Amino acid sequence: MSRYNPKEVEPKWRARWDAAGAFRTSNDRKKPKYFVLEMFPYPSGRIHIGHVRNYAMGDVVARYKRACGFSVLHPMGWDAFGLPAENAAMQTGKHPRDWTLANIETMKEQLKSMGLALDWDREVATCNPDYYRWQQKLFLDFWKAGFVERRESYVNWDPVDMTVLANEQVIDGKGWRSGAPVERKKLSQWFFKITDKAEDLLAALDDGRLKGWPENVRLMQRNWIGKSKGLRMKFPFADGMKGPNGEDGLEVYTTRPDTLFGASFAAVAIDHPLAAHYAAKDKDLAAFIADCQKVGTSEEAIEKAEKRGYKLPLRIAHPFVDGRAFPVFVANFVLMNYGTGAIFGSAGHDQRDLDFARKYGLEVIPVVLPPGADPATFRVEDEAYVGPGTLFNSGFLNGLTIDEGIAAAIARIEEMGLGRGATNWRLRDWGVSRQRYWGCPIPAIHCEKCGVVPVQEKDLPVELPEVEASEFAIPGNPLTRTPEWLNVPCPECGGPGKRETDTMDTFVDSSWYFARFATRPETRPEGPVDRSDAGYWLPVDQYIGGIEHAILHLLYARWFTRAMKDTGHLSVDEPFENLFTQGMVTHATYRDEKGNWLLPEDVVVENGAARHAESGKPVAIGPIEKMSKSKKNVVSPEGIADKYGADAARWFMLSDSPPERDVEWTDAGVAGAWKLVQRIWDAVEPAEGALKRHDFSKPPAEADTPLRRATHETIAGVTDDIENFRFNKAIARIYAFLNVLKDAPPARREDGSPANGPRAEAYAQAEALGALVRLIAPFIPHLAEECWERLGGEGFVCDAPWPKADPALLVRSTLTLGVQVNGKRRAEIEVPASADNAAVEKAALSDPAVARHIDGLTLRKVVVVPGRVVNIVAN
RNA sequence: GCGGACGUGGCGGAACUGGUAGACGCAACGGACUUAAAAUCCGUCGGCCGCAAGGCCAUGGGGGUUCGAGUCCCCCCGCCCGCACCA
Numbered sequence: 001m002s003r004y005n006p007k008e009v010e011p012k013w014r015a016r017w018d019a020a021g022a023f024r025t026s027n028d029r030k031k032p033k034y035f036v037l038e039m040f041p042y043p044s045g046r047i048h049i050g051h052v053r054n055y056a057m058g059d060v061v062a063r064y065k066r067a068c069g070f071s072v073l074h075p076m077g078w079d080a081f082g083l084p085a086e087n088a089a090m091q092t093g094k095h096p097r098d099w100t101l102a103n104i105e106t107m108k109e110q111l112k113s114m115g116l117a118l119d120w121d122r123e124v125a126t127c128n129p130d131y132y133r134w135q136q137k138l139f140l141d142f143w144k145a146g147f148v149e150r151r152e153s154y155v156n157w158d159p160v161d162m163t164v165l166a167n168e169q170v171i172d173g174k175g176w177r178s179g180a181p182v183e184r185k186k187l188s189q190w191f192f193k194i195t196d197k198a199e200d201l202l203a204a205l206d207d208g209r210l211k212g213w214p215e216n217v218r219l220m221q222r223n224w225i226g227k228s229k230g231l232r233m234k235f236p237f238a239d240g241m242k243g244p245n246g247e248d249g250l251e252v253y254t255t256r257p258d259t260l261f262g263a264s265f266a267a268v269a270i271d272h273p274l275a276a277h278y279a280a281k282d283k284d285l286a287a288f289i290a291d292c293q294k295v296g297t298s299e300e301a302i303e304k305a306e307k308r309g310y311k312l313p314l315r316i317a318h319p320f321v322d323g324r325a326f327p328v329f330v331a332n333f334v335l336m337n338y339g340t341g342a343i344f345g346s347a348g349h350d351q352r353d354l355d356f357a358r359k360y361g362l363e364v365i366p367v368v369l370p371p372g373a374d375p376a377t378f379r380v381e382d383e384a385y386v387g388p389g390t391l392f393n394s395g396f397l398n399g400l401t402i403d404e405g406i407a408a409a410i411a412r413i414e415e416m417g418l419g420r421g422a423t424n425w426r427l428r429d430w431g432v433s434r435q436r437y438w439g440c441p442i443p444a445i446h447c448e449k450c451g452v453v454p455v456q457e458k459d460l461p462v463e464l465p466e467v468e469a470s471e472f473a474i475p476g477n478p479l480t481r482t483p484e485w486l487n488v489p490c491p492e493c494g495g496p497g498k499r500e501t502d503t504m505d506t507f508v509d510s511s512w513y514f515a516r517f518a519t520r521p522e523t524r525p526e527g528p529v530d531r532s533d534a535g536y537w538l539p540v541d542q543y544i545g546g547i548e549h550a551i552l553h554l555l556y557a558r559w560f561t562r563a564m565k566d567t568g569h570l571s572v573d574e575p576f577e578n579l580f581t582q583g584m585v586t587h588a589t590y591r592d593e594k595g596n597w598l599l600p601e602d603v604v605v606e607n608g609a610a611r612h613a614e615s616g617k618p619v620a621i622g623p624i625e626k627m628s629k630s631k632k633n634v635v636s637p638e639g640i641a642d643k644y645g646a647d648a649a650r651w652f653m654l655s656d657s658p659p660e661r662d663v664e665w666t667d668a669g670v671a672g673a674w675k676l677v678q679r680i681w682d683a684v685e686p687a688e689g690a691l692k693r694h695d696f697s698k699p700p701a702e703a704d705t706p707l708r709r710a711t712h713e714t715i716a717g718v719t720d721d722i723e724n725f726r727f728n729k730a731i732a733r734i735y736a737f738l739n740v741l742k743d744a745p746p747a748r749r750e751d752g753s754p755a756n757g758p759r760a761e762a763y764a765q766a767e768a769l770g771a772l773v774r775l776i777a778p779f780i781p782h783l784a785e786e787c788w789e790r791l792g793g794e795g796f797v798c799d800a801p802w803p804k805a806d807p808a809l810l811v812r813s814t815l816t817l818g819v820q821v822n823g824k825r826r827a828e829i830e831v832p833a834s835a836d837n838a839a840v841e842k843a844a845l846s847d848p849a850v851a852r853h854i855d856g857l858t859l860r861k862v863v864v865v866p867g868r869v870v871n872i873v874a875n
Numbered sequence: 876g877c878g879g880a881c882g883u884g885g886c887g888g889a890a891c892u893g894g895u896a897g898a899c900g901c902a903a904c905g906g907a908c909u910u911a912a913a914a915u916c917c918g919u920c921g922g923c924c925g926c927a928a929g930g931c932c933a934u935g936g937g938g939g940u941u942c943g944a945g946u947c948c949c950c951c952c953g954c955c956c957g958c959a960c961c962a
Contacts, residue, residue, distance in 0.1 A: 165960080170960095216879060220878065220879055220880095300877085303876040303958085547880080547956065548956065549962085550879080552959065584955090586955090656899090657887060664886090728888070728889090728899090822942080828895070860942085862942090863943075868895080871894075871943055
């Protein structure tokens with residue numbers, strides 16, 4: 001027997017596939033179509049093992065669907081704009097474009113070495129002007145359609161470097177380079193008005209349009225969109241006071257108007273107009289606000305910050321209780337962009353309100369009584385009561401449930417003319433402005449006379465100007481320092497204008513790339529997409545990517561698709577018919593004595609202790625985490641492929657862990673996968689030409705053998721597992737089948753009687769091997785091709801039809817059932833599959849072990865679960 | 876803090892709508908082959924008691940529903956992901 005050598009075999013088959021154009025998607029629209037797409041990678045430098053997992057999964061689906069007779073589109077591209085390229089420019093002095101393009105080249109080679117069935121002809125890179133010019137066209141169309149708006153919004157501001165920071169560049173509230181505490185700064189920025197479509201984005205989650213999405217992702221999106229019904233109402237100012245612009249009260253939004261009688265304070269956001277008004281006269285308040293501004297813009301940072309407030313010299317009156325009035329605070333936990341930027345606090349029934357009330361010595365008035373509690377003794381101590389109950393201490397609301405109370409309170413407020421029931425969204429409009437060079441330029445020009453005007457379509461693309469690589473070491477956006485690019489005539493009046501220097505969020509780039517893939521490059525139209533091609537291929541039938549994209553990317557792409565439909569580019573409103581979110585690849589983290597992160601390849605682990613491979617110095621083993629460059633817990637697939645081949649790496653990434661769960665990378669795992677590869681080759685090698693010696697449409701007469709049963713059960717099982725994204729189980733099934741194949745005795749019937757001549761035996765073996773090779777082909781395609789050729793299969797195995805299970809061989813004649821006595825398993829019985837419940841019960845009761853356990857007891861009940869188990873209840 | 880997942884042998888995991896817990900793989904151990912090693916093959920492999928037959932315990936912890944719970948419900952603990960300028 002010969003050793004299987006992936007180093008020779010794998011490149012050989014890749015070259016043959018290439019030469020035959022095996023994976024170039026045809027424009028043949030007679031076959032049913034199937035568009036399978038994995039989230040395209042950011043070209044960070046090298047492929048890591050997480051990519052291998054993602055793309056191996058997509059490849060299994062693509063190759064499987066192809067075998068099932070679909071015309072499959074399986075393309076690849078690059079999410080090529082973004083911050084890391086500018087960071088690299090700072091560190092290495094390389095231009096972001098050069099760095100990115102070099103990375104793409106490297107990673108493309110690496111991806112190719114995995115043997116993915118990709119149509120590389122359709123490759124796109126978002127940093128290519130060919131791509132982003134059409135994104136600029138879409139931007140202009142959206143602008144015309146009223147989907148785009150400019151408004152003020154906050155950014156993280158580094159006061160030392162005088163530059164805008166991404167959330168990622170804010171570490172513990174400080175600028176990553178300067179170390180200075182980050183401040184918030186208001187800038188005029190571009191927004192996509194995604195909230196205008198909030199209703200439909202939400203509705204589609206539940207009306208069946210996204211039934212191919214995992215429930216948890218739909219739930220997360222539902223919560224993110226966050227539709228709430230509540231009350232927008234005005235609290236009149238007490239003591240005859242007026243607001244800064246003469247208002248007579250404070251407008252708040254609440255989802256719990258039922259708790260109005262428990263109100264003991266109100267609070268406004270630090271950027272609320274009222275706060276600004278008083279801060280103008282009150283230095284301490286101004287200082288308080290400035291202090292609160294020294295926290296990042298991320299919701300997490302705001303929510304985690306200690307709850308703090310500043311009392312305004314202003315009180316508001318309770319709408320229902322004459323003479324009751326309470327204070328108004330400026331508070332850091334109130335968000336300006338939710339509701340009205342002002343709340344009332346009902347401390348008994350909201351934890352944040354309660355914490356705040358305790359801190360500032362405010363009254364806590366419980367108004368919801370838990371079921372069964374005594375109103376005389378019920379107290380709220382450290383924990384707000386947010387459960388169901390009936391209202392008390394609440395005047396006209398007393399005795400009502402929460403829902404009744406909400407309705408009654410809204411009705412009364414509306415009657416009094418103080419407010420109206422209102423729907424509020426948590427979802428905010430999408431701020432797409434980034435004050436950075438390496439992104440798609442926003443096609444707008446600022447003119448002193450005409451204001452902000454769109455670039456004319458004939459002038460697209462607005463290409464990024466050449467700038468020196470050294471520019472990136474200087475804080476701020478290089479685009480603002482490039483006068484020859486910056487200064488252009490106004491397209492409307494011809495007077496002096498300046499280009500918009502903001503570029504687009506890279507999420508814009510990834511919101512429509514799937515549509516760009518629909519057309520072959522040589523027939524791409526003068527436009528973002530070809531309607532006919534997109535109409536044929538979209539929606540994506542199967543989208544696969546990380547769970548970390550569950551909200552932002554997937555929501556933005558859903559909105560973008562709708563916006564493209566509205567502007568006449570597409571005819572669907574949901575881009576992704578089926579979604580699969582795969583888990584991440586994790587690895588232990590390592591740090592040396594000085595706390596520096598170490599690569600796994602530089603660390604030796606023995607008996608649970610780690611040391612540096614070269615110096616031998618001790619290494620601390622940290623928690624198992626998502627692989628990330630910053631913590632260096634990354635594994636390069638190249639070393640793996642070098643040692644074991646791409647097939648083994650693919651096999652390991654798909655075996656063991658369920659695809660939706662995180663998987664920890666281990667060296668032992670790949671070695672095991674490599675053993676499997678060799679095992680399959682060993683089984684196939686001696687059977688040279690076996691497929692040529694049989695007519696598989698005509699099984700021999702005595703055809704019911706254990707091996708044939710196993711073959712057909714495996715075909716049925718693996719098919720079902722692939723359809724349901726249970727690759728780990730498909731693989732376990734293949735192992736089990738190999739065990740049967742290895743031990744396959746001269747073929748016998750199920751009852752053990754020798755039934756077959758050598759011809760039938762050979763038939764069963766050949767059939768088993770032929771099925772095996774086609775079943776493994778989606779997982780380990782190189783080995784499968786080599787085996788297929790060896791067995792004498794026709795053409796490429798990647799073009800061979802998927803094997804079909806013979807239903808007659810899937811039926812069992814006897815069943816093995818467990819027998820329980822009082823829920824504990826005591827025996828096992830074998831019964832004919834046709835036995836009825838009475839016969840099964842009789843067989844169970846007559847089993848000696850069962851008889852022993854029920855001896856002396858009175859039989860109460862016998863539960864027979866057909867095909868499963870018998871439970872005898874006796875005492 | 877808010878939202879979403881997850882927790883089963885030494886390890887990754889399997890167990891279909893509540894029905895025989897531990898499939899399959901890895902590691903480990905014992906043996907065969909070999910001058911030796913690698914590779915390969917055969918066997919053992921949740922814990923405890925027992926010569927055995929068999930019994931008891933066991934799915935993060937505690938309670939509940941049920942003839943029957945890894946699976947459903949309540950409480951608690953732990954870990955991971957996302958939180959709008961990372962992609």
